[in-house]
Amino acid sequence: xxxxxxxxxxxxxxxxxxxxxxxxxxxxxxxxxxxxxxxxxxxxxxxxxxxxxxxxxxxxxxxxxxxxxxxxxxxxxxxxxxxxxxxxxxxxxxxxxxxxxxxxxxxxxxxxxxxxxxxxxxxxxxxxxxxxxxxxxxxxxxxxxxxxxxxxxxxxxxxxxxxxxxxxxxxxxxxxxxxxxxxxxxxxxxxxxxxxxxxxxxxxxxxxxxxxxxxxxxxxxxxxxxxxxxxxxxxxxxxxxxxxxxxxxxxxxxxxxxxxxxxxxxxxxxxxxxxxxxxxxxxxxxxxxxxxxxxxxxxxxxxxxxxxxxxxxxxxxxxxxxxxxxxxxxxxxxxxxxxxxxxxxxxxxxxxxxxxxxxxxxxxxxxxxxxxxxxxxxxxxxxxxxxxxxxxxxxxxxxxxxxxxxxxxxxxxxxxxxxxxxxxxxxxxxxxxxxxxxxxxxxxxxxxxxxxxxxxxxxxxxxxxxxxxxxxxxxx
Ligand code: LLP
Numbered sequence: 001x002x003x004x005x006x007x008x009x010x011x012x013x014x015x016x017x018x019x020x021x022x023x024x025x026x027x028x029x030x031x032x033x034x035x036x037x038x039x040x041x042x043x044x045x046x047x048x049x050x051x052x053x054x055x056x057x058x059x060x061x062x063x064x065x066x067x068x069x070x071x072x073x074x075x076x077x078x079x080x081x082x083x084x085x086x087x088x089x090x091x092x093x094x095x096x097x098x099x100x101x102x103x104x105x106x107x108x109x110x111x112x113x114x115x116x117x118x119x120x121x122x123x124x125x126x127x128x129x130x131x132x133x134x135x136x137x138x139x140x141x142x143x144x145x146x147x148x149x150x151x152x153x154x155x156x157x158x159x160x161x162x163x164x165x166x167x168x169x170x171x172x173x174x175x176x177x178x179x180x181x182x183x184x185x186x187x188x189x190x191x192x193x194x195x196x197x198x199x200x201x202x203x204x205x206x207x208x209x210x211x212x213x214x215x216x217x218x219x220x221x222x223x224x225x226x227x228x229x230x231x232x233x234x235x236x237x238x239x240x241x242x243x244x245x246x247x248x249x250x251x252x253x254x255x256x257x258x259x260x261x262x263x264x265x266x267x268x269x270x271x272x273x274x275x276x277x278x279x280x281x282x283x284x285x286x287x288x289x290x291x292x293x294x295x296x297x298x299x300x301x302x303x304x305x306x307x308x309x310x311x312x313x314x315x316x317x318x319x320x321x322x323x324x325x326x327x328x329x330x331x332x333x334x335x336x337x338x339x340x341x342x343x344x345x346x347x348x349x350x351x352x353x354x355x356x357x358x359x360x361x362x363x364x365x366x367x368x369x370x371x372x373x374x375x376x377x378x379x380x381x382x383x384x385x386x387x388x389x390x391x392x393x394x395x396x397x398x399x400x401x402x403x404x405x406x407x408x409x410x411x412x413x414x415x416x417x418x419x420x421x422x423x424x425x426x427x428x429x430x431x432x433x434x435x436x437x438x439x440x441x442x443x444x445x446x447x448x449x450x451x452x453x454x455x456x457x458x459x460x461x462x463x464x465x466x467x468x469x470x471x472x473x474x475x476x
Pocket of ligand 1: 089240
């Protein structure tokens, strides 16, 4: 047993795959000398060869999570007599290799722009296995999707329905579409709220219009039925992100299945597919319990079977679009520590007049440009010193980046060994989703590489950006 392993600063397993209660990838473990290995690759070796900051992806972990979602949903929905497809939501992280891993594990790929569509196509994902989302798709994006023969375009407004139909007509093809609806159910965290009307840019409300007339969702579905250039595949609903229980999905499924029955009653068209979106939550901190795909699949399948039975409609084919739950825990970010500065913090307290404590500001060589989530959403992360062991007692630390902005925080609060110092390697857990994909060049920082590790070897999926790359875009 190493000293570090017992220290309250570490949640890294020292053996065994996928220990519960850890936000690290299943291939992550501490060696007895304190060094972190992922899939048998030491982080010091990675840093020496590729530099920091770097995104590190555990390929086997990604594949296992993709498989777990697919097999859990297939089994639970087969139990009630329905089929299901799992689309990997590429917005969480899409590279050519990642798209291939998803496809090889039997997933399809959900894209949200022409750029994501291009990456999926470059990976060789068949067009029929790709979905294209977007509330404001350009004509070029719609045409690229039609030319690639995508399996589904998810339409988001009445004007878009007419536009996609016209573009399909111009190409002499029929466009397969789903209509994105808003069910009034919003989820994220443990609660869900249901409100009748929506004040957001996505989808068409299922709730009746202001005059109590036809719901915008129903009107849109009917508009699709009316255009022969469009094939109405079904109804799409996405209720939120980082959801940790089934109730929101179940509530939304009820609304969507009722809408499907209403459309059938009005038009005689019973759509064959329902997509319940993504949003499956993960553990970001030690001790947090992620959503269990088997549990949620069973709960949702049970609800859709019950509701279809009540409505007297045969079950449609279902699909889901997890992104974060597949790639989030598979990734970590590796940084090098630079400036370490103790800061005295005074907090006023009404009862005893206030307290003073020391917070250690630990600066790393990246920041809000490689992970905007703490600044944008107040998201919490876990970090550890990973290149060595330490017997030093834990101190309260805040990991910050190197940007010209005081909100440039990587980890708001974490216990680190008191001897943390410049040159240390620091890893932040569970950054696989929405880290690289939301990265920027703020302060002209170059975006870090994406490194995949598997079976004791590393390979570069996306190379590090260089200042030359940035200057090449600048036309002077
Ligand atoms: N499908 C649709 C239609 C979506 O809009 C999203 C996420 C997903 C699937 C995938 O959701 P996931 O399973 O990854 O939660 N940037 C934010 C998350 C925004 C997600 C937007 N849509 C974040 O960093 O938390």
